[in-house]
Amino acid sequence: xxxxxxxxxxxxxxxxxxxxxxxxxxxxxxxxxxxxxxxxxxxxxxxxxxxxxxxxxxxxxxxxxxxxxxxxxxxxxxxxxxxxxxxxxxxxxxxxxxxxxxxxxxxxxxxxxxxxxxxxxxxxxxxxxxxxxxxxxxxxxxxxxxxxxxxxxxxxxxxxxxxxxxxxxxxxxxxxxxxxxxxxxxxxxxxxxxxxxxxxxxxxxxxxxxxxxxxxxxxxxxxxxxxxxxxxxxxxxxxxxxxxxxxxxxxxxxxxxxxxxxxxx
Amino acid sequence: xxxxxxxxxxxxxxxxxxxxxxxxxxxxxxxxxxxxxxxxxxxxxxxxxxxxxxxxxxxxxxxxxxxxxxxxxxxxxxxxxxxxxxxxxxxxxxxxxxxxxxxxxxxxxxxxxxxxxxxxxxxxxxxxxxxxxxxxxxxxxxxxxxxxxxxxxxxxxxxxxxxxxxxxxxxxxxxxxxxxxxxxxxxxxxxxxxxxxxxxxxxxxxxxxxxxxxxxxxxxxxxxxxxxxxxxxxxxxxxxxxxxxxxxxxxxxxxxxxxxxxxxxxxxxxxxxxxxxxxxxxxxxxxxxxxxx
Numbered sequence: 001x002x003x004x005x006x007x008x009x010x011x012x013x014x015x016x017x018x019x020x021x022x023x024x025x026x027x028x029x030x031x032x033x034x035x036x037x038x039x040x041x042x043x044x045x046x047x048x049x050x051x052x053x054x055x056x057x058x059x060x061x062x063x064x065x066x067x068x069x070x071x072x073x074x075x076x077x078x079x080x081x082x083x084x085x086x087x088x089x090x091x092x093x094x095x096x097x098x099x100x101x102x103x104x105x106x107x108x109x110x111x112x113x114x115x116x117x118x119x120x121x122x123x124x125x126x127x128x129x130x131x132x133x134x135x136x137x138x139x140x141x142x143x144x145x146x147x148x149x150x151x152x153x154x155x156x157x158x159x160x161x162x163x164x165x166x167x168x169x170x171x172x173x174x175x176x177x178x179x180x181x182x183x184x185x186x187x188x189x190x191x192x193x194x195x196x197x198x199x200x201x202x203x204x205x206x207x208x209x210x211x212x213x214x215x216x217x218x219x220x221x222x223x224x225x226x227x228x229x230x231x232x233x234x235x236x237x238x239x240x241x242x243x244x245x246x247x248x249x250x251x252x253x254x255x256x257x258x259x260x261x262x263x264x265x
Numbered sequence: 266x267x268x269x270x271x272x273x274x275x276x277x278x279x280x281x282x283x284x285x286x287x288x289x290x291x292x293x294x295x296x297x298x299x300x301x302x303x304x305x306x307x308x309x310x311x312x313x314x315x316x317x318x319x320x321x322x323x324x325x326x327x328x329x330x331x332x333x334x335x336x337x338x339x340x341x342x343x344x345x346x347x348x349x350x351x352x353x354x355x356x357x358x359x360x361x362x363x364x365x366x367x368x369x370x371x372x373x374x375x376x377x378x379x380x381x382x383x384x385x386x387x388x389x390x391x392x393x394x395x396x397x398x399x400x401x402x403x404x405x406x407x408x409x410x411x412x413x414x415x416x417x418x419x420x421x422x423x424x425x426x427x428x429x430x431x432x433x434x435x436x437x438x439x440x441x442x443x444x445x446x447x448x449x450x451x452x453x454x455x456x457x458x459x460x461x462x463x464x465x466x467x468x469x470x471x472x473x474x475x476x477x478x479x480x481x482x483x484x485x486x487x488x489x490x491x492x493x494x495x496x497x498x499x500x501x502x503x504x505x506x507x508x509x510x511x512x513x514x515x516x517x518x519x520x521x522x523x524x525x526x527x528x529x530x531x532x533x534x535x536x537x538x539x540x541x542x543x544x545x546x547x548x549x550x551x552x553x554x555x556x557x558x
Binding site for chain 2: 006007008009010012013014015016017018020021025029033035036037038041042044045048049052053055058059062065069072073074075076079
């Protein structure tokens with residue numbers, strides 16, 4: 001150390017603290033200090049503090065944190081998230097569920113097309129889905145039985161969540177649990193995964209075609225298959241085809257026949 | 266507190282976090298004490314009940330001992346309360362700041378003012394950080410620590426020991442290295458140290474210092490407590506990480522000092538981790554006991 005002591009320690013502390021607390025003003029206040037401040041390092045330090053604030057979600061995002069460490073992107077993610085997270089805190093979103101939701105939402109936009117970041121995004125969303133399923137909630141819907149036809153009113157059975165991912169998170173989890181994880185072993189292929197929990201059952205993952213989430217979302221316990229055909233396909237003539245599709249989903253235990261409005265005529 | 270600070274044996278403990286309660290349930294004799302942060306007690310005073318199972322040591326990040334903006338009086342009163350509740354043998358505090366002046370909006374330095382040495386005006390309230398920050402390493406800060414400690418020592422009937430910060434970047438206006446700074450603080454303030462081995466490795470790695478050579482220049486006889494945690498190299502810098510195992514390098518460094526160091530306590534900081542393999546904990550705790558056995 002040879003630099004003369006020229007800037008008051010108090011001012012340096014005020015500058016660093018202001019940079020940390022108000023990232024939007026960091027460049028201006030650092031420039032006024034008169035001695036170089038490594039702003040990039042300060043941003044990373046804000047990221048470290050942000051990471052520590054998220055200790056409460058580590059148990060839910062255990063694999064995501066493992067992957068972040070393995071890819072060396074942990075500090076980068078939290079550096080980039082720190083300003084947005086500060087705005088969320090200012091809005092009072094500080095409960096663990098809020099932090100989990102905020103981080104997963106940020107990872108979604110942060111991923112872009114980068115393969116490693118995309119893997120992190122998929123895994124974070126997957127672990128969020130599993131965390132949501134761990135919260136006790138009613139598993140709605142009972143299949144009233146009978147034939148599924150054009151005038152049938154459908155209901156969704158159980159709790160479900162959809163993940164559109166570039167990998168199978170369960171396979172990524174296996175890779176990460178190895179003593180020496182090899183990310184090259186991750187199979188990267190776009191897929192749509194439906195996570196489903198029936199009453200008194202565990203969570204299962206079903207790979208589905210891209211149209212299935214839309215079919216399931218349309219089921220509202222009120223509309224008949226014929227009405228859904230009109231709504232989804234704009235063509236009543238497609239009712240038979242749609243009924244066949246819903247019959248397959250019924251076999252999977254995802255939809256059932258409701259006891260809603262009785263068919264007319 | 267039986268043993269801690271009075272016994273000749275080196276006690277081995279762990280900072281309180283999610284893994285501690287299950288660990289104590291599974292292995293009640295594995296640890297000698299639990300280190301409890303004031304910041305945890307403030308939010309959840311019931312945390313102090315862990316003291317029914319094991320002695321507790323109070324750790325603190327809120328006194329801003331190297332800062333120019335004192336903490337709120339309420340904070341100091343609460344710490345006093347928890348000193349009494351935990352019957353801690355000392356208060357471990359960071360040699361760092363956590364409160365600071367907030368720079369006013371607009372032009373932070375008035376027109377025509379030389380920013381060098383500019384102080385006082387342009388501040389607008391205070392900033393309360395949630396994470397301690399390494400201060401400027403200078404004589405001015407050493408003297409400030411002395412003044413702060415004088416005021417704090419008058420309040421508490423247990424000693425305050427100071428923990429070296431991890432240094433992630435060059436602090437503007439610094440005139441000395443971290444090892445020189447810590448040594449000067451220890452001498453000027455006549456204060457004992459909490460040597461965080463991992464922080465030391467981080468600082469050495471980021472600032473290009475030799476961790477062992479610089480440690481040997483410290484007044485090691487003043488080290489009352491040691492901290493051990495994980496660290497990781499990311500984005501070109503070393504970072505503190507209490508969620509991953511203490512690396513062998515940290516334990517080896519501590520081992521090299523064992524002949525000259527006689528801390529009363531060695532604390533594993535795994536307080537960010539939802540889990541750490543039991544085999545790792547058993548091995549590392551045994552290693553430290555053997556080191557100072």
